[in-house]
Structures are given as structure tokens and as C-alpha cells.
Amino acid sequence: MNEPLIQASHVAKRYRVLKRQRSTLRALKALWGPEKLTMEVWALRDLSFTIKRGEKVAVIGRNGSGKTTLLRLISGIIDPSRGSIEVAAEPLALFKFWIGQNADLPVIDNIYLFGAVCGMKRRQTEPLVAKILDSADIKKLGFAPLHDLSLGQRQRLALSIVFQAPADFLVFDETFVHVDQAFIRECNAFFVRLAESTRTMVITSHDHDFLKKYCQRALWLDKGQIRLDGPAAEVIAAYEAEK
Amino acid sequence: MATKKVVSARFASRCKRLTRPLNRTILLELVRANIKASDYHSFLGGLWSLIGTTVMLVSFYYVFSKHFGRGIAGYPLYLLSGIILVNFFITATSYLLKVLSFNRDIALNSTIPRENLVLATISINAWKFAIELAICTMISVIYGFYAWRSALLFIPILLSFLALVLGVGLALSLSFCFARDVEHVWAIFSRLFLFVTPVFYTVESMSPTMRLLISYLNPLTPYLKALRAIFMKGGMLEVSVLLHCVFMGTATLGASYLIFLRWEGEALDRT
Numbered sequence: 051m052n053e054p055l056i057q058a059s060h061v062a063k064r065y066r067v068l069k070r071q072r073s074t075l076r077a078l079k080a081l082w083g084p085e086k087l088t089m090e091v092w093a094l095r096d097l098s099f100t101i102k103r104g105e106k107v108a109v110i111g112r113n114g115s116g117k118t119t120l121l122r123l124i125s126g127i128i129d130p131s132r133g134s135i136e137v138a139a140e141p142l143a144l145f146k147f148w149i150g151q152n153a154d155l156p157v158i159d160n161i162y163l164f165g166a167v168c169g170m171k172r173r174q175t176e177p178l179v180a181k182i183l184d185s186a187d188i189k190k191l192g193f194a195p196l197h198d199l200s201l202g203q204r205q206r207l208a209l210s211i212v213f214q215a216p217a218d219f220l221v222f223d224e225t226f227v228h229v230d231q232a233f234i235r236e237c238n239a240f241f242v243r244l245a246e247s248t249r250t251m252v253i254t255s256h257d258h259d260f261l262k263k264y265c266q267r268a269l270w271l272d273k274g275q276i277r278l279d280g281p282a283a284e285v286i287a288a289y290e291a292e293k
Numbered sequence: 294m295a296t297k298k299v300v301s302a303r304f305a306s307r308c309k310r311l312t313r314p315l316n317r318t319i320l321l322e323l324v325r326a327n328i329k330a331s332d333y334h335s336f337l338g339g340l341w342s343l344i345g346t347t348v349m350l351v352s353f354y355y356v357f358s359k360h361f362g363r364g365i366a367g368y369p370l371y372l373l374s375g376i377i378l379v380n381f382f383i384t385a386t387s388y389l390l391k392v393l394s395f396n397r398d399i400a401l402n403s404t405i406p407r408e409n410l411v412l413a414t415i416s417i418n419a420w421k422f423a424i425e426l427a428i429c430t431m432i433s434v435i436y437g438f439y440a441w442r443s444a445l446l447f448i449p450i451l452l453s454f455l456a457l458v459l460g461v462g463l464a465l466s467l468s469f470c471f472a473r474d475v476e477h478v479w480a481i482f483s484r485l486f487l488f489v490t491p492v493f494y495t496v497e498s499m500s501p502t503m504r505l506l507i508s509y510l511n512p513l514t515p516y517l518k519a520l521r522a523i524f525m526k527g528g529m530l531e532v533s534v535l536l537h538c539v540f541m542g543t544a545t546l547g548a549s550y551l552i553f554l555r556w557e558g559e560a561l562d563r564t
Contacts (some may be wrong), residue, residue: 066562074474088563125404126310129303130557140310143413145402154330166322167405 055219055250056101057123060133063274065120093119094274096133096162103138106251108261108282110289111271117254118145118217120271121223124252141252142168142217145227147208153197157188157207160196164208168215174183178263185210204246206233213240222253226260248290258286295382296555305553310406319405323413325473331417342421343428349376357493365495367436368427369524372519375492377425382458382513383483389462390469390479400561404535407557411466415459426451433524443528449535452517453542455514460545465555486513512541 070076070163079204080087094116109117122128123135125143129276150167151160161182165175183189186206191199199207205228212220213236229237241264244251255261261268261282268285278285332338353372354362362368389411393400393558398411426447433439469475490513496504508514515537522530 066559068563072473072474072563079473116486122401126306127404129299139405143404149399149403150405152330155326159326159329161325164323166315166319167403169317171315171321217331252435 053103054100055103055105055139056099056135056137056252056286058097058123058133058135061094061097061123061130061135062092062132063116063123064131065091065093066206067091074197079118082131084232092274094130094271096132097274097276099269099276101250101252103250103287104248106265107253107268108265109252109254109271110258110261110268110286112278115271116274117271118223120269121145121221121254125221135282138190139219139250141221141250142212142215143210144208145223147205147225148201151196151204153195153207155196156193157183157196157199158192160207161211164211165215168211169271170215174216181208181278182210182214185213187232202228202230205229209233209237216277217249220251220252222251222255224256226244226255226257258290262286294527300551301552303483304551307406307408307554311408316406318407320409320412323405323409324416327413327416328420339421339424344375344379346376346425349380353493361494361498367432367438370432370436370438370524372493373425373432374524375490375517377422378454378517378520379486379490379492379513381418381422382461383486385415385422385458386465386483387463387479388414388418389459390465390476392462393466393470393557397561411459411463415462417453419455429520429524436525438525438527439523440527443523443530444530446519446523446535447528450516450523450538453538454516456542456546457516459511460542460547460549461510463546463549466488467489467556467560468555470563486511490514490517492517512545515541 051183066089068087069089072087077087079085097120109120111117119128121143122145123130124137125141127135127143150164152163155163158179161179162172162175165172165178170178175290179192180189183192186203186209188199188203188207191203209225209229226237241260243263251265253265265282267280268278268282269276270285270289278288328334332342348372350369353376354369357372358368362371365371378554392411392414393407396407396414399405399410400407411531430439465475465479489507491507496507496518497513499507515534518534519530522528522534
């Protein structure tokens with residue numbers, strides 16, 4: 051339980067952002083001229099922290115403070131521009147619920163597809179299909195093409211699959227916004243089980259009551275740097291006081 | 294030096310990730326989903342997809358058979374093998390050209406390896422190509438050219454051809470992120486392969502200079518020679534042609550993959 055799962059040392063991440071809309075002429079001018087086509091934006095600067103196995107950590111901060119970039123680094127989706135980040139296990143990361151779904155395919159095929167993304171083989175997913183459809187409240191829509199479902203139904207489907215996934219390390223980026231009241235019960239049941247388990251979770255959300263309920267620790271990011279790191283209730287209170 | 298370090302670190306972490314059993318599950322599901330969502334999963338859909346090839350074969354036969362087809366036994370098969378190889382190269386590379394920009398959301402918001410997205414994208418074209426190869430094999434059997442022991446030659450030839458297509462596609466997909474004009478340039482340039490590859494003529498009918506250019510500067514020529522050796526000469530394939538194929542495919546994919554590992558992050562930033 052006390053062994054480190056994530057060790058970040060002086061991590062920084064830089065993006066190169068286009069100054070203006072790109073055109074071939076501007077690109078050619080930039081090759082020979084003094085004016086560059088892009089500018090550097092540092093999303094994260096000099097972050098050092100450790101997250102131990104079993105910890106439930108909330109990442110909070112204003113929009114553009116670097117929360118999603120940090121989660122992408124933790125998930126191994128992008129590499130740091132400076133420093134190093136070592137992650138001992140690959141997480142099940144959920145950034146946008148529609149990623150890993152194919153709208154042209156029936157719901158059941160999408161369960162297998164998204165199940166694979168969540169770390170489940172076909173034979174593991176197969177006995178869970180009925181449960182997933184029931185949990186997402188789309189029991190009669192198993193063979194309907196996914197594009198016939200509403201966005202809310204697609205979100206419930208994705209989350210119902212995640213709830214069944216055997217992952218020990220979970221990363222969620224604002225995944226639970228716009229969840230309807232009926233489905234919140236399912237979400238709460240999942241997070242109660244998660245909070246009591248030895249699984250690790252790193253989550254961003256603007257729902258502070260939710261974070262205080264299920265996370266022990268919080269990292270407050272401000273302009274790409276750690277402003278405060280400590281018990282979730284204290285960090286969130288300090289963040290809210292400044293707002 | 295720093296670049297070398299970055300690329301080798303990425304290469305090591307990718308190898309680790311790509312060889313996990315779970316990654317095979319994701320790749321299989323992506324391929325299955327892509328084929329199922331395409332036209333090729335149904336019999337009629339597959340039939341429609343073959344109509345283009347058939348129309349091309351008939352047109353080429355009527356236009357070129359009198360002039361170029363004389364002295365070539367089984368000229369329709371000669372044409373068909375050329376058409377399917379060049380068509381696969383053109384369509385697969387055109388699909389791959391947009392793989393990073395079309396899948397940017399997935400590449401930046403999921404842990405699905407980008408290599409899987411590339412392989413899943415090419416799977417639809419590879420499936421169609423496999424059906425066309427099976428048809429060529431049947432025609433070759435009917436003509437009496439086919440030798441079953443030559444079937445083993447398909448493995449190195451097709452694997453190295455896939456490597457070539459993936460290599461060219463990866464390079465194109467990176468360049469497309471930096472300059473959108475690549476799409477239009479490639480649309481025109483790739484069509485030229487139908488004429489600079491010996492699809493309807495023989496290399497021997499060309500002047501010595503053209504023969505050298507077509508044989509060594511056109512990456513598709515050795516693969517076509519190899520396929521025709523299987524379909525039309527009972528597998529009598531020169532070792533030099535086989536080595537040429539393997540070298541071309543491995544070198545192209547190797548070089549492109551290293552460039553891809555170095556530039557993928559910047560490319561996704563620009564998309």
C-alpha cells in the first residue's frame with residue numbers, strides 16, 4: 051500500500067501552439083523568415099510529487115491550469131518536455147466517454163470494443179453484457195446502432211463498462227459531468243466500493259463535494275504549478291476561499 | 294544526442310506496451326470494429342468494392358491488350374495482379390495519410406497505442422487486398438500457372454509489402470499534420486504509380502535507362518515482380534527480387550517509425 055505508484059520529478063510540459071491560422075505560405079515564410087509560426091505554451095512547470103498505491107487523489111484548479119495535461123502524462127499518453135515521470139502500472143484512463151466507441155456499430159459490439167479499451171477480453175466481457183445494458187438502462191437497445199442513442203445514454207454505457215473493469219489504477223478527467231440523477235446512484239455505489247478498496251484513483255472534477263467525499267488527498271494546480279498538496283478537505287477549502 | 298535519447302526511450306516504452314497481451318485484444322477489437330463498420334463485412338458490400346477493380350481490369354485489357362499483351366500468357370492475370378497491388382498501395386496510403394488528424398481525439402484522450410490506430414486503419418484495405426489476392430490465386434490455378442508450394446512465398450512478400458505501405462503511410466500522416474497540401478500532392482502523385490509501375494507493360498519492353506529507373510526507383514516494382522512470379526511462374530522467384538522486397542519494406546518502415554516516434558507529439562499539437 052505504501053509503495054509509490056507515480057513519481058514525478060521536476061516535470062514540465064510545453065506545447066507549441068500556432069500563432070495564427072496555418073497556411074502553406076505562412077509555413078514557408080516561417081521557414082526562411084525571422085517570424086516563427088508557433089509559440090511555446092508551458093502547460094506544466096517543475097512539478098514534483100509522489101502518489102502511493104491505494105491513494106485517491108483529486109486534482110483541482112481553474113480551467114487551463116494543467117489538470118488534463120497532468121492526467122495525460124500520468125496515463126502515458128504524452129511525454130514530459132522536461133523532468134521525468136515514472137508510473138508503475140498502466141491506468142484505465144477515461145477522458146471523454148465517447149473515445150473508444152464506434153457510432154456505426156451496434157451497442158453490443160461497442161461493449162466489446164470499449165471493454166477491450168478498459169482491459170477486458172471478450173470472454174470476460176461476454177457474461178457482463180446483460181448487466182452493463184441493465185446498468186446503463188438500455189436493455190432493449192442492445193442491437194441498435196450506437197448513433198441512435200442519446201449522448202446521455204452513451205455516457206451511461208461507457209461508465210457502466212468502466213464500473214465492471216478490473217483495473218487497479220483509474221484516471222478520470224471530468225468524466226462525471228452531466229450524469230443524470232437516476233444514474234448518480236450507480237456512480238455513488240461504484241465510488242463507495244472504490245473508496246473502500248486498495249485501488250488507486252486520480253481524478254479531476256469541479257464538483258468539490260464529490261471530491262471531498264471520495265478522495266483523501268488533493269493537488270491544487272495553478273498556472274501549471276502545484277499551489278498546494280495535502281488532505282482533500284483542506285486543499286479544497288483553501289481553493290474555494292481564494293475563489 | 295537528446296533526440297536519440299527521446300526516440301530510444303519512446304521506442305522502449307512502446308515495445309513494452311505493444312507486446313502486452315491486452316494490446317492484442319484492443320487491436321483485434323479495433324480491426325473487427327473497423328471491418329464490421331465498413332462495406333466489406335457483407336457479401337454484397339464486398340462485391341461492390343470489387344466492381345471498381347473489375348471495371349479497371351476490363352478497361353485496361355481492351356486498351357492495352359493488343360499492344361502490350363502480345364506474348365504474355367494470361368495477360369488478364371498479369372493486369373489484375375498489377376492493378377490490385379498498385380490500388381492497395383494508393384488507397385491504403387491515402388487512408389493512412391489522415392490517420393493522425395482523424396484520430397487526434399483518440400490519440401490524445403485514451404491509452405490506445407497510436408500504432409494500433411494505424412494498423413486498424415489499414416486493416417480494411419488489407420482485407421480487400423486479401424480477397425483480391427485469393428481471386429488472383431484462383432485464376433492462376435485455372436490457368437495452370439500456380440504451384441502450391443509457392444504459397445509460402447506470400448509470407449515474406451506480403452509482410453514486407455505491408456511494411457512498405459505502413460512506412461510510407463506513417464511518413465505521410467506526419468507530414469499531413471504540418472502541411473495540409475500533402476493530401477492534394479499525394480492524390481496526384483500516387484496516381485502516377487499506375488503508369489510508372491509495370492502494370493500493363495513489361496519492364497523488358499522499356500529502354501535500358503527506363504528499365505533501371507522503374508526497377509530500382511519505383512518501390513512497387515520488386516513486389517509486383519514477386520507476386521507475378523507466384524501467380525504466373527509457379528513461384529520461380531529470383532532471390533535478388535525477394536531480398537529487394539524485404540530490404541525495401543524493412544528499411545522504409547524502420548526509418549518512418551523512428552521519425553514517427555520523434556515527431557508524433559509535435560504533429561498532434563499542430564493537427
